Amino acid sequence: MGKMNTSDSKPASRGSGIQSLERGAAILDAVAGSPDGLGLTEISGRVGLHTSTAFHLVKTLVGLGYLAQDRDGKKYRIGPRLFGLASGASRERTLLNFGLPVLEHLSAETGEASHLAVRERTDVIVVARTEGAGVLQLSERVGITRPMHATALGKVLLSYMPEKERNELIAILQLNRITEKTITDPEQLRREAEIVRSEGIAHDRAEFDPDLRCIAMPVWDFTGRCVAAIGLSGPVWRMTPDVIDKRILKLEVAAEQLSQALGYRELETANA
Numbered sequence: 001m002g003k004m005n006t007s008d009s010k011p012a013s014r015g016s017g018i019q020s021l022e023r024g025a026a027i028l029d030a031v032a033g034s035p036d037g038l039g040l041t042e043i044s045g046r047v048g049l050h051t052s053t054a055f056h057l058v059k060t061l062v063g064l065g066y067l068a069q070d071r072d073g074k075k076y077r078i079g080p081r082l083f084g085l086a087s088g089a090s091r092e093r094t095l096l097n098f099g100l101p102v103l104e105h106l107s108a109e110t111g112e113a114s115h116l117a118v119r120e121r122t123d124v125i126v127v128a129r130t131e132g133a134g135v136l137q138l139s140e141r142v143g144i145t146r147p148m149h150a151t152a153l154g155k156v157l158l159s160y161m162p163e164k165e166r167n168e169l170i171a172i173l174q175l176n177r178i179t180e181k182t183i184t185d186p187e188q189l190r191r192e193a194e195i196v197r198s199e200g201i202a203h204d205r206a207e208f209d210p211d212l213r214c215i216a217m218p219v220w221d222f223t224g225r226c227v228a229a230i231g232l233s234g235p236v237w238r239m240t241p242d243v244i245d246k247r248i249l250k251l252e253v254a255a256e257q258l259s260q261a262l263g264y265r266e267l268e269t270a271n272a
Contacts (some may be wrong), residue, residue, distance in 0.1 A: 222263025
């Protein structure tokens, strides 16, 4: 290996981006390409950075979980956060692949808009939506967010979290009043979560939009975790109690179909 200049050599440009991000990405690329891990000197040599600069970047990446340091402190490997991101992306693709036909069929059968959503920290992300006429519309991954406390989708994702995690999340949620029916009291939201777990279905009674009512149910994966929420929404004048009862039956079938597609085989124990 040739002698390295004491001044930093900028890694190959990826465009007019932020230099520190480009350098961090170059470090991740280098470490990812080395199954046995890389030492700090090897990292600095491969990405063309002074050792001190590489050290500060690597330290930051370790702190964020994108890199992990061996016990002896000599080498760095890809960290757990990157594996988590990759797993999440894979899960979402799987959800979409299996979920889109289910959503289309659900909307075609009911005439209502159907939705598929996942949780992202304190937000609900709608990853797919089908209009009542059966016309498919995909949202951007970070495009459509919904409040957890005011939507049926959000209530499902909140309710089926582990109890400790659920209570911690409720404690930090901003329970903003969106309509006159929005739940804004933490204790009331906790009770609502217990009802959802007991009944296996969540209701949005014009809590997010005064003109809409929604129902949602959990989607389970092969590990028995609630990985998504599937729901239906329609105008309040059409979503009467009798109609909702009929829609619930259709939604339950759709939730079971998608859960089974994801490998879940014990739906009868979902609410245990």
